[in-house]
Amino acid sequence: FIMGISHDLRTPVSLIKGYAEAITDGIINDMDSLKNSASIIGGKADQLESMINDLINYVKLNNTDWKQTLEKVRLEPFLADFAKSALNISSVYKRKINTFIDIDDSIEVPMDRNLVNRALENILSNAVRYTKDGGSISISAVQEGQVVLLSIADTGIGIEKKDLEHIYDIFYRGTNSRREQGMGIGLSVVKTIIDTLGWNIEVSSKLNEGTTFFIRIPLATDKTE
Numbered sequence: 001f002i003m004g005i006s007h008d009l010r011t012p013v014s015l016i017k018g019y020a021e022a023i024t025d026g027i028i029n030d031m032d033s034l035k036n037s038a039s040i041i042g043g044k045a046d047q048l049e050s051m052i053n054d055l056i057n058y059v060k061l062n063n064t065d066w067k068q069t070l071e072k073v074r075l076e077p078f079l080a081d082f083a084k085s086a087l088n089i090s091s092v093y094k095r096k097i098n099t100f101i102d103i104d105d106s107i108e109v110p111m112d113r114n115l116v117n118r119a120l121e122n123i124l125s126n127a128v129r130y131t132k133d134g135g136s137i138s139i140s141a142v143q144e145g146q147v148v149l150l151s152i153a154d155t156g157i158g159i160e161k162k163d164l165e166h167i168y169d170i171f172y173r174g175t176n177s178r179r180e181q182g183m184g185i186g187l188s189v190v191k192t193i194i195d196t197l198g199w200n201i202e203v204s205s206k207l208n209e210g211t212t213f214f215i216r217i218p219l220a221t222d223k224t225e
Contacts, residue, residue, distance in 0.1 A: 086124055096137070137152070158205045
């Protein structure tokens, strides 16, 4: 765990240190270069802060005490709000977003609203990241008996078969994600949230065709309440 942290944090730290030393030593001294270097240092500092926050959140999530403070949330408006926020990014990122939410408005499920939203946004951000301009992302939620099936599908680059069984492993980064910034923690956080709630998550993917995440949300019955 420590080796994984050290390896991923070292890159932005090294760049920050390198540019700071170049400025101090006078190697970078004209105004345009100084502004550019300061911008790079600021960007890498932001990346470092984000990575540290991811680590803190991951550790917090593995303390399942938060499960004791779940609240019942109406699922339809919650998912509708998530779908609406996804639609807002379609023009910014040049992706077509399709949404279909068809579940009973009265359905309530126990959850931590902020954590579930974080999990869904993580999956959505990956879909946006790995889908090219002009591609599409679909968000669907339908009721199948005593389960709500939520899916987030994209027409992106897909995940290689050898990577699929490892995508939830902390620090694991698949072949197609290694050029992207990050620590390989995002999907580990998603899996932790989903598992702790007693939900189920699965993924289906084909290289160069796209990826779909399926989340099955069990609904309480009279026998189990």
